[in-house]
Amino acid sequence: MLGFLKTIAGAAMVLAVASASAHAEDVTVRMLHVNETGDPYWKKIAADYNATHKGVKVIVDYMENEAYKAKLPTLLQSEDRPDIIYSWAGGVMRAQIEAGYIQDISAHKAAFDKVIYPAPLSAYEVDGKLYGVSVQLSEVLLIYNKGLLAKAGVDPAQMKTWDGFLDVLKKTKGAGVTPLIMGGADKWPMHFFYSYLLMRLGGPDVLTKAETTEGGFTTQPFVDAGAKLKELAALEPFQEGWLGTKYLPSQGQFGDGKGMMALQLNGFIQGQQKNATDGKGIPDDQIGLAPFPELPGGKGKITDTLGGVQGLLVTKGAPKEAIDFLKYFVSAEAQKASAEAGVYVPATKGTDAFIKNPLVAEIARAISNSTWHQNFLDQDLGPSVGRVVNDVSVAIAAGDMTPEEGAQQIQDAWDQR
Amino acid sequence: MADTAAPPPVKANYVRSGSLTALIFLPPALTLFTVFVILPIGEAGWYGFYNWNGLAALENFVGLQNYQQLLANKTFHQAFINNLLIIAVSLAVQLPLALAMAVLLADRLFGSVAFRMLFFLPYILADVAAGLIWRFMFDGDYGPISQIWQALGGAPLYILADRDWAYGAVLTVIVWKYFGFHMMLYIAGLQSIDRNLYEAAAIDGASPWQRFRFITLPGLSPMIKLSVFFSLLGSLQFFDMIVSLTGGGPLNSSHTMVSFLYYFGIGRMRVGFGSAVGVILFILCATVAFGYKRLLMRDQDD
Numbered sequence: 179m180l181g182f183l184k185t186i187a188g189a190a191m192v193l194a195v196a197s198a199s200a201h202a203e204d205v206t207v208r209m210l211h212v213n214e215t216g217d218p219y220w221k222k223i224a225a226d227y228n229a230t231h232k233g234v235k236v237i238v239d240y241m242e243n244e245a246y247k248a249k250l251p252t253l254l255q256s257e258d259r260p261d262i263i264y265s266w267a268g269g270v271m272r273a274q275i276e277a278g279y280i281q282d283i284s285a286h287k288a289a290f291d292k293v294i295y296p297a298p299l300s301a302y303e304v305d306g307k308l309y310g311v312s313v314q315l316s317e318v319l320l321i322y323n324k325g326l327l328a329k330a331g332v333d334p335a336q337m338k339t340w341d342g343f344l345d346v347l348k349k350t351k352g353a354g355v356t357p358l359i360m361g362g363a364d365k366w367p368m369h370f371f372y373s374y375l376l377m378r379l380g381g382p383d384v385l386t387k388a389e390t391t392e393g394g395f396t397t398q399p400f401v402d403a404g405a406k407l408k409e410l411a412a413l414e415p416f417q418e419g420w421l422g423t424k425y426l427p428s429q430g431q432f433g434d435g436k437g438m439m440a441l442q443l444n445g446f447i448q449g450q451q452k453n454a455t456d457g458k459g460i461p462d463d464q465i466g467l468a469p470f471p472e473l474p475g476g477k478g479k480i481t482d483t484l485g486g487v488q489g490l491l492v493t494k495g496a497p498k499e500a501i502d503f504l505k506y507f508v509s510a511e512a513q514k515a516s517a518e519a520g521v522y523v524p525a526t527k528g529t530d531a532f533i534k535n536p537l538v539a540e541i542a543r544a545i546s547n548s549t550w551h552q553n554f555l556d557q558d559l560g561p562s563v564g565r566v567v568n569d570v571s572v573a574i575a576a577g578d579m580t581p582e583e584g585a586q587q588i589q590d591a592w593d594q595r
Numbered sequence: 596m597a598d599t600a601a602p603p604p605v606k607a608n609y610v611r612s613g614s615l616t617a618l619i620f621l622p623p624a625l626t627l628f629t630v631f632v633i634l635p636i637g638e639a640g641w642y643g644f645y646n647w648n649g650l651a652a653l654e655n656f657v658g659l660q661n662y663q664q665l666l667a668n669k670t671f672h673q674a675f676i677n678n679l680l681i682i683a684v685s686l687a688v689q690l691p692l693a694l695a696m697a698v699l700l701a702d703r704l705f706g707s708v709a710f711r712m713l714f715f716l717p718y719i720l721a722d723v724a725a726g727l728i729w730r731f732m733f734d735g736d737y738g739p740i741s742q743i744w745q746a747l748g749g750a751p752l753y754i755l756a757d758r759d760w761a762y763g764a765v766l767t768v769i770v771w772k773y774f775g776f777h778m779m780l781y782i783a784g785l786q787s788i789d790r791n792l793y794e795a796a797a798i799d800g801a802s803p804w805q806r807f808r809f810i811t812l813p814g815l816s817p818m819i820k821l822s823v824f825f826s827l828l829g830s831l832q833f834f835d836m837i838v839s840l841t842g843g844g845p846l847n848s849s850h851t852m853v854s855f856l857y858y859f860g861i862g863r864m865r866v867g868f869g870s871a872v873g874v875i876l877f878i879l880c881a882t883v884a885f886g887y888k889r890l891l892m893r894d895q896d897d
Contacts, residue, residue: 244862247862248861248862251648251649251650251864251866252649254650255650270864273648273650273651273864274650276650276651277650277651277652279650362756362844362845363755363756363841363842363844363845364842365844418735418751418753419735419736419751419753419755419756420756421753421756421757421844421845421846422735422753422754422755422756422757422761422841422844422845423756424842427734431736436736560864561862561863561864562648562863562864562865565862565863569847572846573846576845576846578846594646594664595646
């Protein structure tokens, strides 16, 4: 018995030594990404890098969005944490930095300044230190089906103002067309409406003001944004059963022509094609885009944009090769393929020239002309407050909560944070 | 077992080799149990006193604040009520149904095995898969239930989008999925009842109802107690299907306590708050489990 155990132990030791020596030559950089649109392109970037860099092996792994958010805190606490992680910037990133799991890469700031647009890169700076790099940008905007718009007999130019927008919704509904598609079961699609209303009403400093004043989230712009959302929901513009519709099926409904418009991320355009019953959805040339309407008397501009600034962070203890790979990853050369395919808008300077898809090019233009690009509220405010914003948005729209109660709940969540 | 007394020498031998076995086999199991069960329970109790996001250092001690927030939380109240509803439906609908089916299918009639399999099948299915299947069944646009309703002339039914119906849908799926399991328990119980009792009763002229009331029910009582026990604990721990079927929606109306813990503790990176939920759940489960065993299953241990 004992002899047998010794043999096993010996064999295990030989194996361990062998694998250790194999790793001694190769530096492994593990990148953990959320499986979103860019999949084949990111793996290709890693493969290209591996081919030209002897002794370094970059491995790209994926995790599903919600699973990633739930597992990352545990993963980070392990010694075996991934070297590069996906991030939405904002509150979650700040918590990770405060906990000391993210590397300060300010020493490489000059190199990244040269390639990345300044606004998105600044989303990865905390207290004057750089902790990550933005890779892709997205914008939330009104995406409409031109055919249904014509059927309803409305003019998209009308949607520039809030009243005009509400008018369009009324007319559309009157023509027997569902005006808006909403994935209400996932909640965050509804928080886009609340966020944009807040931005248009309160202007660029609306969040910083609320965060730094006592009871700041119960002030006028927050209550008013809720009231406007209630006004919109009172027209019952969403498809029947919207409270139970998840995000992906809502893409399918748009793709099946069951509703005219959605206030969604640019990724929705490809999504509705993929998730339509016929797998084709509404073709690109039948899709129109419009910014969220302006609110009279509000402090925000129609050119202010809401959207993501997703990027990558380098974790504590990652080898220096990880930063080197990151530099390659965000280079125009590496981002060219995904820009050409139009899967997202890269944060890398000069890539807009590669974008062929006219819709993506339009979005890229809107982002680069943006007078203020606000990160998603449910990311920016951190998960505990952000998800309350999502809850509140849906509850107000469903008539389950008054705008005042909603504002108070956000304030409570902020105080209990 | 205990009263089939073995001769003393053999018994002594058994004890000695038994303690050696315990010495070899107990430490690994005990270590695992301590590391993966006892310690986490203790840690949850500890974290429950902190406002902690799961990442940073554990330093923001808040005393009982998490518990205060929890007890004031309306969604948690609803989740607690939802758990009670599962228990109520399990006891009032699921168990009688399972019992009726068991009595019908216990005899080796033609087709009874096939029906047993059919009713047991949903239990084999993973909760998550069952939730996804029924999510589609209940879908207002593409799901069969709504389609049938529309064919009968009704308007599309959006069951999972309606606060008054969504949790009813969850309860229906629970009964559908679990009654087969309880039916199997009862069938096993029925087969251990002495057939002679039925014959004797029939000769004495007992009606079918009397036979059921005075032979079947008492004979099944250990199984019924066990089945109620499973129902109670299963109800308190109910989670997976909520995630895939309703995600706690619409408007957080269909959470159970465990899904509340997941969405409001882990999903929102409020690990301290989530731990407080866990502690409450643990106390509830432990109380129910030990209380029930003491009160009703006492006679079965010896």
